[in-house]
Amino acid sequence: xxxxxxxxxxxxxxxxxxxxxxxxxxxxxxxxxxxxxxxxxxxxxxxxxxxxxxxxxxxxxxxxxxxxxxxxxxxxxxxxxxxxxxxxxxxxxxxxxxxxxxxxxxxxxxxxxxxxxxxxxxxx
Amino acid sequence: xxxxxxxxxxxxxxxxxxxxxxxxxxxxxxxxxxxxxxxxxxxxxxxxxxxxxxxxxxxxxxxxxxxxxxxxxxxxxxxxxxxxxxxxxxxxxxxxxxxxxxxxxx
Numbered sequence: 001x002x003x004x005x006x007x008x009x010x011x012x013x014x015x016x017x018x019x020x021x022x023x024x025x026x027x028x029x030x031x032x033x034x035x036x037x038x039x040x041x042x043x044x045x046x047x048x049x050x051x052x053x054x055x056x057x058x059x060x061x062x063x064x065x066x067x068x069x070x071x072x073x074x075x076x077x078x079x080x081x082x083x084x085x086x087x088x089x090x091x092x093x094x095x096x097x098x099x100x101x102x103x104x105x106x107x108x109x110x111x112x113x114x115x116x117x118x119x120x121x122x123x124x
Numbered sequence: 125x126x127x128x129x130x131x132x133x134x135x136x137x138x139x140x141x142x143x144x145x146x147x148x149x150x151x152x153x154x155x156x157x158x159x160x161x162x163x164x165x166x167x168x169x170x171x172x173x174x175x176x177x178x179x180x181x182x183x184x185x186x187x188x189x190x191x192x193x194x195x196x197x198x199x200x201x202x203x204x205x206x207x208x209x210x211x212x213x214x215x216x217x218x219x220x221x222x223x224x225x226x227x228x229x230x
Contacts, residue, residue: 013166037168037218045160045168045211059218062125095167102177108216110158112179114167 001004002026002113004096008117016086016122022079022096030054030074033099036081038092039117045095047082048094050108063089088123093117126150126214130223137230142200145226147212152192156215159188159197162225163208171210172197204230 008020022034036048049070051058058070069082079096097111127150136141147157155175160168161191170179175195185200199206207230212223 032147037222044209044225045162045213045222047213047222050218050220057218061219073139096173100170100173102173107158107215108218108220110170110213111168112173114169114172 004098004113004115006094006096006115006118007064009094009120011121011123012086013057013124014122017082017084018086018120020083020094020096020120021117022080022081024077024079024098027098029072031106032101033106034079034113035097035099035108036070036079037095037111038090038103039095039118040089040092043092046092050099051079052108053106064117076099083120084110086120091120091122093119125219126153126216126221128212128221128223130226132226133224134227134229136200137228138189139204139230140201141202143202143206143208143228145197145212145228146172147190147195147197147223149193149195149214149216151216153195153216154212155178155191157188157190157195158213158215159186160209160211160213161206162211199228202228202230 008084051070067085095117098113100112159172162168190215211224
């Protein structure tokens with residue numbers, strides 16, 4: 001089955017670190033841009049970070065620059081989000097999602113496959 | 125960064141009604157605009173990309189249009205299963221942003 005499964009969420013104190021993982025199945029993972037999107041409780045969606053299929057490019061929302069790192073291991077069909085110096089406002093469900101690939105190529109511009117999400121709670 | 129607004133923030137309509145949601149960007153998007161549907165407790169689902177292209181498997185009652193900074197999502201005949209929150213998302217730059225969402229109920 002084509003799917004994404006996130007893991008690694010949990011409760012962490014402010015200033016702490018957490019590493020999220022996203023396991024991809026049944027599609028050519030290395031061809032796709034991948035992204036992390038988060039959603040604070042009761043709030044809307046916020047894009048967090050993107051990474052190109054070969055890992056050569058990545059981009060972040062300003063609020064996490066310098067604190068979060070996005071990476072991937074194409075041999076393991078896995079995406080990661082390393083989160084350091086966590087703040088209360090990072091509390092959210094974190095989704096990984098796949099960039100879409102129409103016939104013209106693969107892009108970061110929309111996301112056609114999403115995981116179920118993993119909850120990160122930053123609290124003392 | 126490109127800012128996105130959506131209106132209305134919520135809409136209540138009857139089964140069979142036509143529902144239109146508007147999304148406005150702070151600068152032109154070159155048609156790099158997508159729409160998502162999110163039901164409570166679920167991950168978002170891609171409905172439309174590049175302003176007007178319907179994602180595979182999405183019912184044809186959903187359509188998208190627009191250009192420049194103004195875009196719309198239309199549900200031509202509302203069904204009970206369309207109760208959800210709808211988000212637009214711009215992708216004119218590598219720094220992506222979502223609109224604040226429009227809640228649709230019956």
